[in-house]
Amino acid sequence: MTNETKPASRNALYRVSQLMGFLLGARFFVAVLLTFALYVSTFFLFNREESFRNFVFDYKVHFIIICSVLSILAGGIINRFYDKEKDQLVKPFRSRLQNFLKEKYFLTAYVILNALSLGLAFFVSHRVFIFFLIYQFLMWFYSHKLSKIIVLNNFTFVALTLYPFFGMLIYYQTFSLKILFLAIFLFLMLFIIDVTKDTLTRNADKMFGYETIANRLGFQNTRSILLILLIITLIVSLILSIGIGFKNIIAWYFLLTTIVILGTVYMLFRNQKNDKFKSLNLLRLWIFFGILAMLLDGIYHKYPWLI
Template sequence: MNNEAKPTSRNALYRISQLMGFLLGARFFVAVLLTFALYVSTFFLFNREESFRNFVFDYKVHFIIVCSVFSILAGGIINRFYDKEKDQLTQPFRSRLQSFLKEKYFLIAYVLLNTLSLGMAFFVSHRVFVFFLIYQFLMWFYSHKLSKIIVINNVTFVALTLYPFFGMLIYYQTFSLKILFLAIFLFLMLFIIDVIKDTLTKNADRMFGYDTIANRIGFRNTRSILLILLMITLTISVILSVGIGFRNIMSWYFLITIIVIITTVFMLFRNQKNDKFKSLNLLRLWIFFGILAMLLDGIYHKYPWLI
């Protein structure tokens, strides 16, 4: 009995390891967060006029978001393919889990996800098809070439992260000064996060030929650039907080952002062990809180009786 149970438990553990390796390789958890952010921003920011019922039954919106998710998952797989050697050095645990699954399965999943995404996009319209075809090409080109070019790698990474949101903005044709400042704020936050991440992986980046700001000018000069970017972000936060009005949840979010930015600056210049890692995760967590703040703010204004 015990001898039969051991192979079964080992097989189950192996299958779980394969599943976790695939999910991590495809950046599944990042895709889940972006899906949540897309739905929140679409309904409460870009689409302020449509009722919840109409939004739920608008299949085009759901198809576009699902296309975005499939493309993001495929992008995670192709990025993992090109960064495999570097990830083995910087993320050994994740790389170990991914090794349980053969490379061909990742490539099959990449082709399948992109095909499904383009098929659904074509069903919506030929313009949406072209939009996602460009997105998938840029995902591949970033992983293949652009990720190794200084500054362009950071800008492209952030632009590709925001690309699906730009698509929803065009779909609803909702342009305003508030959305412009929100886009600048989010762009700066993601850019800062990516540059801080590069300071943590600079040795591996140098070894595998990734030309980053941290490797080109050193941590001290990179830190000065980060300070300038953080101060610009702080200014944008003040503008958004005042412009939105202090009765809104999002206004308080941007006010507290000032404290978060000052804390980040303090940690970067204190430069003690794990401070860069802490500042990186603090900013990532704050973006997630921003999504929650937008959700609560939207519910408060559209459905005040729920709060």
């Protein structure tokens, strides 16, 4: 390799590192997953009457989802800004990548993403504008204050994760007992994931002033709370599987959820090395499988000739 190509290759690597640092800082990959989940749930759960053609050409739906994604990306950036010191301890590799970009670039991106989201929202309607203005304020307030308040941090995190789905529910005005139980199930799963995550970062949270259930009550008491939540989730999943009916793919997903929950309980109480990390990733992966199950179930009922 010549002397001229070495600086060029280093510069390319530096640019790639900057890009990866920004994507991780904005939680781009989480936003991609939430976008996929929003489209699947919107078309196959909230949108019962509209045809696929009408759905594709309904610009308001796409604008609302784009506004959600832009707000989520901005929320990831502001959360990273307030959690920077803690992340250097618990996420050293990610923090190293993010250091390739100056702080002003992250903050500029935060302002631009929020402005684009609000601009698109205003184009749809003033109500959508207010909806996302509240969403962006709550994400900032969560990162600034609420993330350090015990229990409230977990509730707020889960509520903000579900906020865009609530928006689509209001847009289509699709309220039913099934959707209520689905919302309870997803809320419980996300709450359990967030509390389990806090058990992994307990020492760092205590060091930087984050009051969590894990560092206030200790692991034993937190594990008991998680057990209660997992039992409630198991009951809700059984109610959903029976209520939906086993002719539906999604019903089998909820039935299999009981096995996943029992496996999570086993790992939490076995408490061997990496068990908490394994149970956390198992629950995260299972939510992703739930999105796929909803997609397959929706295709099976709306377009059975595709399967």
